[in-house]
Amino acid sequence: MVKVTVDGIVVDVPNGSSALQACEAAGKEIPRFCFHERLSVAGNCRMCLVQVVRAPKPVASCGFPVAEGMEILTDTEIVRKARRAVMEFLLINHPLDCPICDQGGECDLQDQAFGYGADHSRYQEAKRAVKDKYLGPLVKTVMTRCIQCTRCIRFATEIAGVPELGAVSRGENMEVTNYVEKALTSELSGNLIDICPVGALTSKPYAFTARPWELKRTDSIDVSDAVGTNISLQVRGSAVLRAVPRVNDAVNEEWLADKGRFSVDGLKHRRLDRPWVRVHGKLQAVSWQDAFVAIGRRLDGVPGDRIGAIAGDLCDAESMLALKDLMVALGSPNIDCRQDGADYDLSQRAYYTFGTTIAGIEDADALLVVGSIPRQEAPVLNARIRKRFLAAGRGGFPIGLIGTPTADPTYSADVLGEGPDVLAALRDGTHPFAATLKAAKKPMIIVGHGALTRPDARAILASAWALAVETGAIGAGWNGFNVLHRAASRVAGLDLGLVPGKGGRSAAGMMSGGVDVLWLLGADEFHTAQIGPKTFVIYQGHHGDAAAARADVILPGAAYAEKSGTYVNTEGRVQRSFRAVMPPGDAREDWRILRAFSEVVGHTLPYDTVEVLRERLATVNPVFRVIGGLDAVDAAALPGPSDGGAVLPAPFRPVFDDYYQTDPICRASPTMGECSRIYVHPRTVAAE
Amino acid sequence: MSAHSPIDQIEQPDSFAFDAESEEQIAAILAKYPPERKASGTLPLLYVVQKQMGRQTGSAWVPRVAMDEIARRLEVAPIRVYEVATFYLMFNTKPIGRYHLQVCTTTSCWLRGSDDVVAACKKATGISGFGQSSADGLFTLTEVECLGACANAPILQVDDDFYEDLDGPRTIELIEALRRGERPAPGPTIDRVGSAPAGGRKTLADSPADQG
Numbered sequence: 001m002v003k004v005t006v007d008g009i010v011v012d013v014p015n016g017s018s019a020l021q022a023c024e025a026a027g028k029e030i031p032r033f034c035f036h037e038r039l040s041v042a043g044n045c046r047m048c049l050v051q052v053v054r055a056p057k058p059v060a061s062c063g064f065p066v067a068e069g070m071e072i073l074t075d076t077e078i079v080r081k082a083r084r085a086v087m088e089f090l091l092i093n094h095p096l097d098c099p100i101c102d103q104g105g106e107c108d109l110q111d112q113a114f115g116y117g118a119d120h121s122r123y124q125e126a127k128r129a130v131k132d133k134y135l136g137p138l139v140k141t142v143m144t145r146c147i148q149c150t151r152c153i154r155f156a157t158e159i160a161g162v163p164e165l166g167a168v169s170r171g172e173n174m175e176v177t178n179y180v181e182k183a184l185t186s187e188l189s190g191n192l193i194d195i196c197p198v199g200a201l202t203s204k205p206y207a208f209t210a211r212p213w214e215l216k217r218t219d220s221i222d223v224s225d226a227v228g229t230n231i232s233l234q235v236r237g238s239a240v241l242r243a244v245p246r247v248n249d250a251v252n253e254e255w256l257a258d259k260g261r262f263s264v265d266g267l268k269h270r271r272l273d274r275p276w277v278r279v280h281g282k283l284q285a286v287s288w289q290d291a292f293v294a295i296g297r298r299l300d301g302v303p304g305d306r307i308g309a310i311a312g313d314l315c316d317a318e319s320m321l322a323l324k325d326l327m328v329a330l331g332s333p334n335i336d337c338r339q340d341g342a343d344y345d346l347s348q349r350a351y352y353t354f355g356t357t358i359a360g361i362e363d364a365d366a367l368l369v370v371g372s373i374p375r376q377e378a379p380v381l382n383a384r385i386r387k388r389f390l391a392a393g394r395g396g397f398p399i400g401l402i403g404t405p406t407a408d409p410t411y412s413a414d415v416l417g418e419g420p421d422v423l424a425a426l427r428d429g430t431h432p433f434a435a436t437l438k439a440a441k442k443p444m445i446i447v448g449h450g451a452l453t454r455p456d457a458r459a460i461l462a463s464a465w466a467l468a469v470e471t472g473a474i475g476a477g478w479n480g481f482n483v484l485h486r487a488a489s490r491v492a493g494l495d496l497g498l499v500p501g502k503g504g505r506s507a508a509g510m511m512s513g514g515v516d517v518l519w520l521l522g523a524d525e526f527h528t529a530q531i532g533p534k535t536f537v538i539y540q541g542h543h544g545d546a547a548a549a550r551a552d553v554i555l556p557g558a559a560y561a562e563k564s565g566t567y568v569n570t571e572g573r574v575q576r577s578f579r580a581v582m583p584p585g586d587a588r589e590d591w592r593i594l595r596a597f598s599e600v601v602g603h604t605l606p607y608d609t610v611e612v613l614r615e616r617l618a619t620v621n622p623v624f625r626v627i628g629g630l631d632a633v634d635a636a637a638l639p640g641p642s643d644g645g646a647v648l649p650a651p652f653r654p655v656f657d658d659y660y661q662t663d664p665i666c667r668a669s670p671t672m673g674e675c676s677r678i679y680v681h682p683r684t685v686a687a688e
Numbered sequence: 689m690s691a692h693s694p695i696d697q698i699e700q701p702d703s704f705a706f707d708a709e710s711e712e713q714i715a716a717i718l719a720k721y722p723p724e725r726k727a728s729g730t731l732p733l734l735y736v737v738q739k740q741m742g743r744q745t746g747s748a749w750v751p752r753v754a755m756d757e758i759a760r761r762l763e764v765a766p767i768r769v770y771e772v773a774t775f776y777l778m779f780n781t782k783p784i785g786r787y788h789l790q791v792c793t794t795t796s797c798w799l800r801g802s803d804d805v806v807a808a809c810k811k812a813t814g815i816s817g818f819g820q821s822s823a824d825g826l827f828t829l830t831e832v833e834c835l836g837a838c839a840n841a842p843i844l845q846v847d848d849d850f851y852e853d854l855d856g857p858r859t860i861e862l863i864e865a866l867r868r869g870e871r872p873a874p875g876p877t878i879d880r881v882g883s884a885p886a887g888g889r890k891t892l893a894d895s896p897a898d899q900g
C-alpha cells in the first residue's frame with residue numbers, strides 16, 4: 001500500500017495503482033473518455049489531467065502510477081484550464097450534432113462539455129468528416145462523432161476476442177474502422193454501444209427510438225441463456241425499448257450478450273394475448289373461463305398418469321413450482337423441465353451446477369471443456385474464460401476442448417478429440433492433456449449439454465466427475481467441476497424437482513401418445529410432430545411459436561419482462577427480476593394462471609400472493625431463501641454422481657447451430673432474424 | 689478527406705502469393721525475431737510485398753490481400769497489419785505509377801526552390817496535383833515531409849533514390865530520362881560530392897590526409 005494525498009485527503013491505495021484510482025479512492029471524480037476499468041490503459045484522450053505537486057506539468061492520471069507520499073490536486077485553476085483546453089480540442093472535429101444523436105442525454109462528452117466546455121467555438125476552419133463504417137446489423141456508426149478514444153478497439157481485441165477493429169491512417173486522418181466492410185463477428189458486439197463514450201457507436205435497432213430521460217428502468221435478469229446476466233429493462237409506455245447490462249462482478253461484470261440485448265423487440269411480435277380453444281380443428285378466441293372449462297372437461301376422468309407437463313427454457317421458478325403442484329394435485333408423476341432430453345444426477349446440487357462459479361474462473365489454471373461451445377451457449381461466461389486466458393499469460397491457462405468447435409473460441413485451445421473416448425484416455429493417462437490437468441493447481445472441467453443431452457449423459461457426467469477427482473479439480477477449497485447450462489429455467493427446474501416422479505414419464509416419454517393430456521409451459525424447443533396425434537395439448541406461454549400452433553387450448557402467459565420472477569443461473573445463483581411492463585391483452589402472470597385453473601378443477605393451490613408462493617419455493621428447496629448469493633459447497637466430500645452405464649462412441653454435437661434463434665422470443669425478434677440471416681446463413685444473403 | 693481511400697473504392701486483386709525472391713527475403717527477416725515475437729516482421733514484410741508488386745506489376749503498392757497474407761504468416765489479426773500499412777506513408781495502399789516522385793516541400797527544400805521542382809514535375813508528367821498519377825501510368829506525384837537530406841535541398845525522391853540539389857530544368861531532365869527507361873545515378877545533380885561544397889573543397893585544403 002502507498003499513502004497518497006488527494007486534495008488534502010489521505011488515502012491508502014495498492015502499489016501500482018494509478019493516480020486516477022487514488023483520486024477515486026478519495027471520492028474525487030475524474031473525467032475520462034479513453035480510460036475504462038475493464039480495458040487496458042491507452043492514455044490518449046488527456047481528459048483525466050490532474051496536478052501532481054512538484055511535477056512540471058499536468059499529468060494524465062489514468063496512466064500515472066502513484067508513489068509514496070504523492071500529492072495530487074484535482075481541482076485547481078491549472079487543472080481546470082488544462083481540461084478545458086483538452087475539451088476544446090476534442091470538440092474541434094466533433095460535429096456537435098447532439099439534437100440528432102442517439103447518445104444525447106447519456107453521452108460522456110456532452111456531460112463533460114457541460115463542466116469543461118466553452119460557450120462558443122473559436123474554430124473557424126472546416127471540420128473533418130469521416131465516412132461511416134458497416135459493423136453489422138446491431139451497431140450503428142456515425143464516425144464523425146468519434147473522439148478516437150480507442151475503447152471499442154480495446155474491447156473487441158481484449159474482451160470480445162475478435163480483433164476486427166483498429167485505427168487506420170494517422171493524425172488528422174486517423175479513423176476507427178474494421179477496414180473491410182464486414183459485420184463484427186462477436187456475440188458481445190452490443191457492448192460496444194455502452195463502451196463508446198460518445199454517439200459514434202449506437203444501437204442500430206434502437207436508433208431514433210427514445211431519449212434516456214423518457215425511459216423507466218426496471219431491474220431484470222436475462223433469460224436468453226443460463227448465465228443470469230443482470231440487466232435493466234428500459235421501458236416507455238407499454239414497450240420494452242431496450243435491455244442494457246447492470247454491473248454484477250460475480251456474474252456478468254458489465255457485459256451483456258447480443259441475444260439478451262437485442263431480442264427485446266421480439267416481445268412485441270407474435271404475442272399470445274388472449275385464450276384460444278380449438279373447436280372442430282380451428283382455434284377460436286374464448287374467455288379465460290371458457291378456456292379453463294374446456295381443459296377441465298377434457299381432464300375429467302383422465303387418470304393422473306395420463307396427464308403430463310413440460311416446462312420450457314424461459315420459465316420462472318414460481319410458475320414451474322405452481323405447475324408441479326398442479327400436476328401433483330392431479331395425481332400425475334409426469335413432469336419434466338428438460339425438453340432437450342438432458343439427464344443429470346440430482347442427488348447433489350454440485351452435480352448439475354457450475355461449481356467453480358463464474359468469478360472463480362479467474363482463479364483456475366487449466367480448463368477442459370466437454371461437449372460445450374461456451375462462446376455461443378454463454379457468451380458472457382466465455383468472456384470470463386478469455387479474461388482468465390489473457391491474465392494468465394502465454395501458456396498459463398491451457399485449455400482443452402472435447403467436441404467440434406463451430407467458431408473460434410476466442411482463446412487458443414487444443415481440440416483434444418470429438419467424442420467421449422478422449423475422456424477415457426484422459427482418465428487412464430494416455431492422453432497428454434491428462435498431465436496438464438494434473439500439473440495444474442486449480443484445474444476446472446466444464447461439461448456442457450452437447451454431452452448431457454445424449455443417452456449416455458449419466459455415464460459421461462460420472463466419468464467427468466471422476467476425472468475431476470483424479471486430477472485434483474475437486475479438492476480441499478476448490479471445486480473445479482462445472483455443468484454449463486444454456487436454459488435460463490433449468491437449474492431452478494431441477495432444484496424444484498421438475499423431473500418425472502416415481503413411475504413418471506420424461507419429456508420424451510410423453511411424446512407419441514405417452515400421455516392423453518399434455519401441458520406445455522412455454523416449451524417450444526422440440527419437434528411438435530412428435531406429440532401423439534390424439535394427445536390434447538395445452539400451451540401456456542407468451543409467443544405463438546411451434547407448440548402454440550399444435551395446441552388445443554392456448555393460455556396466454558407473461559414473458560420475462562412482464563412478471564416478477566425468480567431465476568437460478570448455471571452457478572446455482574438465485575436471482576430475482578421485476579416486472580417492467582404489463583402482459584399484453586388478456587395475458588396473465590403464469591403462476592396466477594395455474595392458480596386460477598387449479599380452482600376450476602377443485603384442487604386450489606395454496607397461494608394467493610407471490611409472497612406466499614415464494615415462501616413455498618423456499619420450503620421446497622431452501623436455496624431459494626438466499627437471493628443473489630451462493631453457498632460454498634464442499635465437493636470433495638461428495639461421493640460423485642452415480643454411474644449410468646456405457647459410454648457411446650458418437651462425437652459430441654453442438655446443442656444448437658443458430659445462436660440467434662434459440663427461443664420463442666428471439667425467433668419473434670426481427671433483429672435476431674436479421675442477425676441469423678447475416679451471420680448464420682450468409683450465403684442466402686449473397687444469393688439475393 | 690482521408691489519405692487512404694476507403695478500401696472498397698480501390699480495385700483489389702483477388703489473391704497474392706509471395707514469389708521465390710520474396711520468400712528468400714522473408715526467411716532472412718523472420719530469422720531476426722524470436723518466433724513468438726514474429727509480429728515484429730510486419731514492417732519489413734510490407735516492404736517485401738511492395739517491392740514484389742513493383743517487380744511483378746510495375747506498380748509498387750500493397751493490396752489488401754497481401755496484408756491478409758502477412759497477417760496469416762505472422763499470426764496476427766489482419767486489422768493489425770492494416771493499421772501499420774496505413775499509418776506509414778511509405779506504403780502505398782493504392783496502385784501507383786511505375787515511378788514514385790516524392791517531392792520534399794518542408795522548410796529547407798522550400799527555401800531552396802522546391803516549388804520549382806513541384807512545378808517541373810507537374811509540367812513533365814502532366815499531373816495536376818499531389819496524390820495523382822500521370823495519364824500514361826508512369827508517374828505518381830506525392831508531397832512528403834523532410835527527407836533528412838536538407839543539406840542538399842531541394843530533394844526529389846524517386847522510389848528509393850534521392851536526387852539532390854535540383855532545380856526546375858534538371859528535374860525535367862531527370863523525368864525525361866526516367867521516361868526513356870534510364871535510371872540516372874542518384875545523388876547531387878550539381879558539381880558536388882555528397883554534401884561537400886559545390887566546386888570542390890573550400891577548407892582544410894592542405895590537410896595532411898589530402899597529401900598522404
Ligand code: SF4
Nearest residue numbers: 146147149150152196
Ligand atoms: S468509436 Fe467510440 S469507442 Fe471507438 S474510438 Fe471512437 S469514440 Fe472511442
Ligand code: FES
Nearest residue numbers: 043045046048062
Ligand atoms: S482517461 Fe486518461 S488519458 Fe484518457
Ligand code: FES
Nearest residue numbers: 792797834835837
Ligand atoms: S526539408 Fe527537404 S530534406 Fe529536409
